[in-house]
Amino acid sequence: MQKIAPCLWFDGNAEEAAHFYTGVFGRSRIASTMRYSDAGPGPKGDVLAVTFEIEGQEFMALNGGPNFTFTPAISLFVHCSSQEEIDSYWNRLLDGGTPWQCGWLKDRFGVSWQIVPDALGDMLRDPDSAKASRTMKAMMQMVKLDIAQLEQAYRGA
Incomplete structure (x- = not known):
């Protein structure tokens, strides 16, 4: 695991973005998917974040909401x-x-x-x-x- 990894903030489409990026680049993969639990703040079972790798670089795609672009x-x-x-x-x-x-x-x-x-x-x-x-x-x-x-x-x- 690398020490620093970019976290990209999405509004509900983090999983779609992670799959798109791993489809563009070679040596890429989805590493893990985290889902909301009963504790929220999103609906239980919805994707909270996806960790993925592109050419050995780790990224996190976070469904953070519409607050930032x-x-x-x-x-x-x-x-x-x-x-x-x-x-x-x-x-x-x-x-x-x-x-x-x-x-x-x-x-x-x-x-x-x-x-x-x-x-x-x-x-x-x-x-x-x-x-x-x-x-x-x-x-x-x-x-x-x-x-x-x-x-x-x-x-x-």
Whole structure:
């Protein structure tokens, strides 16, 4: 068990969200489901929380009610090694969601995701500021990130 795990607050659809996320990513599973007892505060037998794992990262999905909603102030960052991986995660997480600029999207549950090629960080950290600047400018024009276009901008082609 890891020391720190994100707890995501949902309004009655925590179990649906956990199943959705474990269906998107490999090496994922539902670890456990907690249900309300006679003590409440929800109806006995309804799902209180679901613990699930995605690629070895533990999460908890909590049915906390309508008091809070997700904001882009916290997002889940997905490292991608290929365009195929970007396309797959992007398309699956976007189902029922909303695309944003620079590789960001909001899924159908309101959770924000960044679907990013690992190579982008290397390009943006390049000591050659012209290369990094061209890459940043290209990225700012994209919604879903395109590795070939980013590499083209990086090379100045």
